[in-house]
Amino acid sequence: VLLLDAGTGIRRLLTSPSLMDGVASVDVLLSHFHLDHVVGLSYLPGLPAGVECTVWGPGSALYGTATSELLERLIGPPLFALTLLETVSEIAELPMGELDIGPLRLQLRAQEKHTHPSVAMRVGDELTYCTDTGYDPGNAPFATGSRHLLHEAFWLDDAQDHTHSTAEEAAIVARDAGVDDLTLVHLNPRLGEEAQFCATARRLFARAQVGRDLDAVISTHDI
Numbered sequence: 001v002l003l004l005d006a007g008t009g010i011r012r013l014l015t016s017p018s019l020m021d022g023v024a025s026v027d028v029l030l031s032h033f034h035l036d037h038v039v040g041l042s043y044l045p046g047l048p049a050g051v052e053c054t055v056w057g058p059g060s061a062l063y064g065t066a067t068s069e070l071l072e073r074l075i076g077p078p079l080f081a082l083t084l085l086e087t088v089s090e091i092a093e094l095p096m097g098e099l100d101i102g103p104l105r106l107q108l109r110a111q112e113k114h115t116h117p118s119v120a121m122r123v124g125d126e127l128t129y130c131t132d133t134g135y136d137p138g139n140a141p142f143a144t145g146s147r148h149l150l151h152e153a154f155w156l157d158d159a160q161d162h163t164h165s166t167a168e169e170a171a172i173v174a175r176d177a178g179v180d181d182l183t184l185v186h187l188n189p190r191l192g193e194e195a196q197f198c199a200t201a202r203r204l205f206a207r208a209q210v211g212r213d214l215d216a217v218i219s220t221h222d223i
């Protein structure tokens with residue numbers, strides 16, 4: 001199992017245990033260290049016994065500080081009952097560029113438009129994930145050749161700051177990359193209905209949808 005970020009959605013691995021059937025290892029890739037992307041690490045001790053869990057973070061690559069040092073600020077007494085290495089099996093540095101995990105070829109790209117730098121991730125030719133970034137024109141060439149784009153849409157069509165993207169900008173990245181499908185993630189819950197985000201994106205890119213937990217977004221016919 002490969003997890004892109006560690007938000008509260010990780011609880012699904014515990015509350016829908018069939019997701020872990022036959023799984024021997026979990027690799028978690030962190031886009032950055034904001035709390036909404038790391039707080040779910042605290043669920044990992046609830047995974048079935050014997051599952052190896054490796055957390056990859058861009059601490060050294062983007063911040064010049066070891067990922068383990070950054071995560072120990074959150075995971076460990078007195079904020080958490082367990083130490084970091086009691087919570088996960090291993091902490092690894094996420095490099096920019098290429099990384100192979102099992103059969104998966106990953107590509108990682110630094111995004112400089114957020115309040116702190118973050119990482120765009122590409123998994124083979126199946127999926128590109130761009131979150132916690134203002135509109136970044138470098139993400140369209142990065143995603144070109146991917147079938148599916150997961151892109152944040154914190155704003156609708158009027159960015160109140162440029163550390164996050166609008167649904168319109170997510171659609172521009174999808175259109176310029178030529179992906180088949182766009183799923184909007186990381187919506188601002190204080191702004192409108194999901195349908196508005198969807199309609200805004202569809203003005204520029206018809207095959208847009210809003211992501212929900214447990215959605216299956218990738219065709220598996222030839223993986």
Ligand SMILES: [Zn+2]
Pocket residue numbers: 034036037132186
């Ligand atoms: Zn975030």
Ligand SMILES: [Zn+2]
Pocket residue numbers: 032034114132
């Ligand atoms: Zn963030």
